[in-house]
Amino acid sequence: MSNLINLKNARVQNAPLPGFLASRVARYYEERVQKSWSGGHIMKGRVPGADALHLSSNDYLSIARHPEIVDAMARCIRSEGNGLLMSGVFLHGDDCPQLHLEDRLASYMHADAGVLCQSGFAANTGLIQSIASAQTPVYVDMMAHMSLWEGVRSAGAQAVSFFHNDVDHLEQRIQRFGPGIVIVDSVYSTNGSVCPLTAVADVCAEHDCVLVVDESHSLGTHGPNGAGLVVELGLTDRVHFRTASLAKAFAGRAGFVTCSREFHEYFKCESLPAIFSSTLLPHEVMGLAATLDVIERDDWRRSAVASNARYLRERLTDLGYNLNDSQSQIIALEAGPEPQTIVLRDALETRGIFGSVFCAPATAQNRSLVRLSINAALTADELERIVEVCDEIRDEVELDKWPSTRRNANRKPARVRALQSAPVAVAA
Template sequence: MTKALNEFLESNLKELKDNGLYNEINVVEGANGAEITIDGRKMINLSSNNYLGLATNETLKQAAKSAVDSHGVGAGAVRTINGTLDLHVELEETLAKFKGTEAAIAYQSGFNCNMAAISAVMNKHDAILSDELNHASIIDGCRLSKAKIIRVKHSDMDDLRQKAKEAVESGQYNKVMYITDGVFSMDGDVAKLPEIVEIAEEFGLITYVDDAHGSGVMGKGAGTVKHFGLQDKIDFQIGTLSKAIGVVGGYVAGSQQLIDWLKVASRPFLFSTSLAPGDTKAITEAVQMLMDSTELHDKLWENGDYLKEGLKSLGFDIGHSETPITPCIIGDEKTTQQFSKRLMEEGVYAKSIVFPTVPKGTGRVRNMPTAAHTKEMLDEALKVYEKVGKELGVLS
């Protein structure tokens, strides 16, 4: 290793560790379900995005195995050569039906969706209004587009209206887009889509909603846009297939023209091998399950409300979440890391989230209850939270 690289790595890693910002990666031994095993110890898992428990669902596992037998382990090419399988077409038709749009396109990850879709439509002659708490993939997608990026205060409709007016009336830009998460993953709050649409229509803004944490969770499973009945008002619906859907990948749903354009202009679609057959079939099965029944969705919300009420009654600061995502806001980064470590030692896996993922001084342990948790698991988790909270002086 060269001296310059060594010095850079040593200095920066030490700084992260000294400030309680270094993230230790834990290895899960086996499936990522309601309970997980790490270092030979079974723990109640409150850190996965597997909201509906579908990552370990037997129907999906059988669907994936069957597709591997019929179509192989890989698609073998990019979509534009001969990597578009009949399974991909089936998936995209199912996704469009699920999201209430004319068409949909599948990508290899949710992160890829934002890198692909934003830069395929926006360019240096355009402007993007972006909520200040948007996901990192949105930020990177905006940068890649080379459009002017204008930060908008989080869910502040007055600020959005003012900045939209300034951008449009300046005459500097060919197009102006507003981008927001549907559900914000750190605090669990929901975008004010009806007000956003009203402002967008007033100023002619393109609307773009990343619903990674809303699909499968909001709108009886169909997402935040469906929750507000705005499928015909939002230009881009983006989502991941690795959270509530339980597999891997991402999608963009919208008009047929938009999807046709993304198929010829979005680089991850053009230059990266297609989703694997097993994953593709499992995703289709998962989406169909959500369209057929709200049972898993309803169980998720029941468990989320139960855990939220339990933590709140113990005296924890759980912020203002409107979804099952439940942060326990500790504040100090080192205390937050220690809190998470003690939870794990007591049999509850709940990962700490600190700067730069959240602002300094707002460190939290984020809890992600799922449809697969039992009340007994949640009760045990609450007992551990109470014990650790008192031990570390977070609770009186």
């Protein structure tokens, strides 16, 4: 017994890191923690109080605690436990709940077939790794999700970036490097901007490219019954693959890939995340099935989140915030340099508004921001509270000095800028 006590009280010793790794870790603490964050942490501010408004969750439809979903998961845990723990590649049979859910999600998204993955990250990396190779140019919007870039890297393919939402630049790149794979998000998670999907699909069709659309932030919130932006725009026959994280509007923990029936089998035997990760647990499958019931039925949730987001976008724009073309439930306040974003974070959190801090590598250097994720449950009073706080802090956070504010001023039409800068005639 005394030996056990001594072991518990002994200080755990890790193997010392070799120089090449120790210097890399030290550089993080020196360059970011000390210089950029003044010894603190950009993502660790105040602890929310009881009256805090949480705008950091991706639960856009406010269903994470929905009783139908919770009850379905609880019943399944009691009856099935964690089920059979194995790779999803082994799943088969007419009575398999996960395969039934795959078919149901595919039908919901107007697709021939689909594959459930462990996460949106696994869906994206697994898909790109399965369709790209070293001989394939992959055209990626500069603001596409990092998991898509990681998929290109893991495939050993050539990543060719194009300017955000710039269809002309995309076409120029394709004309230079040849047919390949085009990757975009329908709604971009960093700033809430929306992809010009119809124009992108036109370019892909003209140049014989495969089109991949990540619908993580539009599935559930856009389209008929929440089926996504691709369905809303009538592009299902022009988009080869759609992916989605079900940790956003679906408030779960999984990913999904739409594809043809033939590709469905190929993916499960080619995608490394599909082969070498365990399948979803039974209660996760049952929870997602119940979630789909709620999302298909409750159109009012989509209307509420769209209305709430529209109201805030209009009011914050009127206050002088550059929202970087947000057209969705994602609203980004881009302070720029990380020290300035910490000032913004603290100003908001002191007043009970908690968003998500985005910084490199989630953003470009010196384009860090606080992201506000708008949900369906926000009341009129809470929306007004957000507006009042953002109004109150403008001088404190030096909004007029933000790089995004200056960019916004420079985007005004030349005639408007000329009128604003012209001398004012004073009546005699």
